[in-house]
Amino acid sequence: MKFLVKKQTNKSSLRIGELTTANGKIQTPVFMPVGTVGAVKSVAPWELHDLGAEIILGNTYHLYLRPGEKLIAELGGLSEYNRWQGPVLTDSGGFQAFSLGKRNFQFPISNFQTNSKSEIRNEGKENSLVKITDDGVEFKSYLDGSKHFFTPEKVIDIQLALGSNIIMPLDVCPPASELKFEVEKAAGLSIKWLKRSKKHLDRKFQETRSKSQTNLKSQIINLKPALFGIVQGGIFPDLRKYCAEKMVAMDLDGYAIGGLAVGEKKKEMFKIVALLNDILPVEKPRYLMGVGTPEDIIQATKLGIDMFDCVLPTRMARHNVAYVKLKTPTGSAKARKNEKLITQYREINLLNSKYREDKNSLDENCQCPTCKNQFSTSYLSHLVREKEILGVRLLTLHNLWTYFALMREIRASIDKRLTIREN
């Protein structure tokens, strides 16, 4: 993988870049739709391309459980299997250690008696689907309860089998409510596991390279997927700094910021992003995991973030909500400029009774398939009430388009500005 910062504005850390993977190029800042089980829910690959998707996500944990990475490898890797045929980033399953095992982290609330603490904690652990040890994560499959153990190495192997272009290492993502010493432990483990992940990936490719003829060398290097570090440390600046510096020293292909948007305040989240903006190397891609709303994305790009992924556009669509950009302001250039800084999006819940007879499309200025085909808000509201799957699809297409259009706008606006950085 190669990353090129094409232009960067001098006032902020806003930048545009290009990621080159074995499966194709990606323009950054980029929004990556989430296709956990190998599909961006309800959307066909050609539709994704048409909407403007450049790379999609898959999830190690889910694909390992079903249908299994071996089968996917036999069928040509994930991007062939699901016919996306473009760049793929796979998440490690580290987040599942958080989302499936939340209770593992949860301390009893403060008004409990101290002597019942351990009891409650243990009780939580029993119910949890996840157990974290020094060596890895033990999962109980949510599908059939069977036990599985993920080590950093195993997770790399699975992602290699999936044919991922960007591999995420196994990490520990604590919830926002976690106490500092637990967050510190999580960050420590994440660093430790990252070292093992890198070593394992390097060794794997060393082996492949030595087995191959020299003329294949460069090709193999090209095929080698990127490995990102995932910076943890919650909302604690010292932990974040420590974790980031350790990971930067490991010279990875890119850096992800994990453990944000997990319940902390927005202000705290951006404080951490800003802090890491100063620590992470400029020449490497930065990926803010799991973020976020359109407004979050706008703000984070100003803090030097290049990559985003989030379930919101697709999940919200399934939950009957459309993201609609507030009308572009008219007026003086100055006013427009000010307005631009606060570009906002509205969430339209089509289940709300006020949309029942709304004859307009969601957004007359929107060029998405749903709006362009002039489906009325009333009709969308009707579909959603009827639980007709077309409703989900039309909203998903609209929301994804809205996100990709936002990314295009951000890139275009950076491109227009004076630049100080030309590689």
Next chain:
RNA sequence: GCUGGGAUAGCGAAGUGGUCAAACGCAUUAGACUGUAAAUCUAACGGCUCACGCCUUCGUAGGUUCGAAUCCUACUCCCAGCA
């Protein structure tokens, strides 16, 4: 006409003497959702009140009882079977 069964909140449907303004589902009205156990989840849902609480409801009208959606009587309507 006879025999049997039934009538519960917008709909469906529990409940057969007190803990019943009445389970549950649907519908309705809102809310939540940020590396997807999520086409999911939460709440409200007779009236009045911010709330404590008060008031009116279980086909209709009477009755028994300290107390009735629940027991008795009559009536109205519905369903099934038989004439």
